[in-house]
Amino acid sequence: MLNRVIFYTLERTIKRYRQFAQNNIDRAGVDITIDQWLVLNVIQESPTLGQQEIGERVFKDQASIARIINLLVKKELLIQSASQQDRRRVDRQITPKGEQLIEAVSPIIAQNRQTALDGLSEETIEQLRQALLLIDGNCQ
Amino acid sequence: MLNRVIFYTLERTIKRYRQFAQNNIDRAGVDITIDQWLVLNVIQESPTLGQQEIGERVFKDQASIARIINLLVKKELLIQSASQQDRRRVDRQITPKGEQLIEAVSPIIAQNRQTALDGLSEETIEQLRQALLLIDGNCQ
DNA sequence: GACTGTTCAATGATATGTCATATAATTTTA
């Protein structure tokens, strides 16, 4: 009965994909979580964003971003320093180690996505997206 | 750019729905989380299941179920006692307070689902399900 | 009946999610 509720299918699919993706990263011997990688990636592309804005890009809240950034710093993938212009803010810079890690993981993520979408046409994916956006809009 | 990745849309949609659903429960003045309600519901329908089996029904692992059950007991929605037949197992019974809560929340959940799916035809939902199941299968 | 392997539940450690609040710095307003 629960199986017929589309939201269960949604939950299950996203959990399955996350586990699949994380497993492939672990198997490659890289010590990072998907979420950490996502945040690191956003910082690389947009180093001036604040925690709130980073969060908006990856659908996480500010507190989660703060903690993930802390871990990235601990792992020496990221360096932070107080901004000179606005001392509430923080300047961030990916370390060489961080750059290497992004390079190492990117193809794995790309492969994950491709494998997960095997057999789905562009059109099907677009329909999927539209359906999800509709649900998303209904919940606002 | 991230917006074009279907898995972001998936993440965002499921998070939005969860927040929407939880808000409506909170607004009704009921002190329970969606996850706790789901587990309570499964126990009501199938009181003899073990933690592992409960987890399979709601896509959670055994450790999560153990902790959620603990909270349900603390909230006096559930009573546990050692099973006589197999003393590793636990007999569970929903309390009257738990029954009342399930009754109170069920229509809210139903309404949530209906609202979230507003404007999606049966056919669209079925296509959505099929696409998700494909992805799910690809990740196994 | 003792040994071995399996099952069930509990829990430690760590990461993330959510809400609320704290603190410091900046901007706006009076």
Place this chain on the structure above:
DNA sequence: TAAAATTATATGACATATCATTGAACAGTC
């Protein structure tokens, strides 16, 4: 310019997710 409102980050408290381990109880085998 002093006070008030806003902003950026950090963090406390609690719930959930995941992995690993422990301990107790059971099942099968000899």
